[in-house]
Amino acid sequence: MSPIAPPRGTRDLLPAEAPAWRWFLETHAAVAGRHGYQLIDTPVFEATELFARGVGSGTDIVDKEMYTFVDRGGRSMTLRPEGTAPVLRAVLGAHLEQQRRPVRVYYAMAMFRYDRPQAGRQREFHQVGVEVIGERDPCYDAEVIEVAWRFMAELRIDGVELQLNSLGDSDDRLRYRAALVAYYTPLRESLCEDCQRRLDVNPLRLLDCKKDAKYNENAPLIGDHLSEASREYFDSVARHLDDAGIPYTRNQRLVRGLDYYAHTAFEFWHRSLQGAQNALGGGGRYDGLADELGFAATPGVGYALGIERLLTVAADQGVAPAPQPPAQLVICTTGGASAAEGRRLARELRNRTSVVADLTDRRLEKKLRDADRLGALLALLVGLDEGLVLRNLRTGVQQVVSADTVLDAVSAELLQAAQGPTA
Numbered sequence: 001m002s003p004i005a006p007p008r009g010t011r012d013l014l015p016a017e018a019p020a021w022r023w024f025l026e027t028h029a030a031v032a033g034r035h036g037y038q039l040i041d042t043p044v045f046e047a048t049e050l051f052a053r054g055v056g057s058g059t060d061i062v063d064k065e066m067y068t069f070v071d072r073g074g075r076s077m078t079l080r081p082e083g084t085a086p087v088l089r090a091v092l093g094a095h096l097e098q099q100r101r102p103v104r105v106y107y108a109m110a111m112f113r114y115d116r117p118q119a120g121r122q123r124e125f126h127q128v129g130v131e132v133i134g135e136r137d138p139c140y141d142a143e144v145i146e147v148a149w150r151f152m153a154e155l156r157i158d159g160v161e162l163q164l165n166s167l168g169d170s171d172d173r174l175r176y177r178a179a180l181v182a183y184y185t186p187l188r189e190s191l192c193e194d195c196q197r198r199l200d201v202n203p204l205r206l207l208d209c210k211k212d213a214k215y216n217e218n219a220p221l222i223g224d225h226l227s228e229a230s231r232e233y234f235d236s237v238a239r240h241l242d243d244a245g246i247p248y249t250r251n252q253r254l255v256r257g258l259d260y261y262a263h264t265a266f267e268f269w270h271r272s273l274q275g276a277q278n279a280l281g282g283g284g285r286y287d288g289l290a291d292e293l294g295f296a297a298t299p300g301v302g303y304a305l306g307i308e309r310l311l312t313v314a315a316d317q318g319v320a321p322a323p324q325p326p327a328q329l330v331i332c333t334t335g336g337a338s339a340a341e342g343r344r345l346a347r348e349l350r351n352r353t354s355v356v357a358d359l360t361d362r363r364l365e366k367k368l369r370d371a372d373r374l375g376a377l378l379a380l381l382v383g384l385d386e387g388l389v390l391r392n393l394r395t396g397v398q399q400v401v402s403a404d405t406v407l408d409a410v411s412a413e414l415l416q417a418a419q420g421p422t423a
């Protein structure tokens with residue numbers, strides 16, 4: 001029998017990667033928290049309808065990538081492919097927007113999309129994101145961009161490029177859609193199969209196609225179809241970003257081709273990520289989404305960033321924390337009554353650092369070798385004739401300590417190790 005493999009397109013988080021993962025989530029929570037955002041979480045699966053309506057037909061996610069199943073009660077369920085629709089459902093379902101406006105929330109959640117796995121693309125992946133729900137003002141569009149920007153700066157990730165566009169309002173998009181149809185219809189036979197379908201269902205998505213990129217070069221631009229009010233909205237977002245010192249590139253080909261998106265659309269790109277997978281994340285304004293989900297019309301804006309992709313960049317740039325040993329100190333007992341004493345010392349020392357206790361009957365040399373393999377800095381030998389012996393496993397230097405001085409001696413060793421290598 002062959003051992004069971006993980007499902008294709010999934011990854012395990014192994015302990016060596018845990019410090020980077022925790023650093024990432026804690027930094028995001030801290031940055032979002034400092035901007036007034038509170039944690040929200042939603043179910044891993046939802047009624048399929050939430051995403052069918054909340055992401056929309058004509059998108060790859062809904063048309064090709066959803067993990068949909070019928071549960072034992074005969075209901076169609078889908079594993080969460082994105083966070084905005086479920087978060088909006090949760091906030092409006094709990095009437096949070098009636099208590100205060102806007103509602104600011106952040107999340108860190110697993111997402112599921114049935115896609116061909118490749119570098120930077122998994123079937124289960126993770127995103128952090130924020131949503132500002134209940135107000136429509138350019139300052140909030142700029143605010144969410146600023147939270148993402150400050151977050152990536154705090155991770156010390158270099159070289160992030162902000163791509164910014166306006167999708168206007170629904171009237172603007174109707175005009176733009178007509179211009180796109182007029183431009184692409186004579187080209188129909190030359191377009192790829194997907195794009196021929198997009199031309200009928202969702203012409204804005206034509207601009208996304210990598211295969212037909214050569215036709216997109218001369219396609220009409222949304223900027224030429226924006227009303228005065230939409231132009232002003234975009235300019236105002238841009239002014240807020242200028243004030244915040246956040247540079248951006250206007251990218252008129254950046255589209256989210258759904259009716260309930262409005263005005264701001266943005267992506268964060270990184271030059272080290274190749275091809276179609278160069279986006280670290282993105283977001284935008286979705287003023288028509290609440291209505292689409294059956295709630296009273298409520299504006300909102302937010303972003304989602306891919307954790308795995310950002311961690312890849314962080315690792316490449318050497319800014320992610322290194323793997324950590326499971327414990328800094330190993331208590332090695334030597335038989336007899338030393339196990340009880342070892343246990344007591346372990347409890348006490350855990351107020352200061354991470355401690356494992358080796359209470360087995362094995363020989364001391366074996367225990368020390370294992371403590372070294374564990375990557376611990378210190379071993380405390382308990383039950384020897386000379387008393388408690390604290391050994392620095394990196395330098396090999398030992399000192400005899402007493403029950404009263406052991407905590408201070410351990411603290412001093414940890415401090416010295418933190419300050420630099422002891423040659």
Ligand code: AMP
Pocket residue numbers: 082113115120121122123124125126127279280281282283304305306307308309310
């Ligand atoms: P989206 O919700 O499609 O705008 O995706 C936002 C971000 O999530 C992307 O820029 C990626 O960083 C990440 N992401 C999206 N899909 C995947 C995937 N299949 N595998 C890994 N990361 C993904």
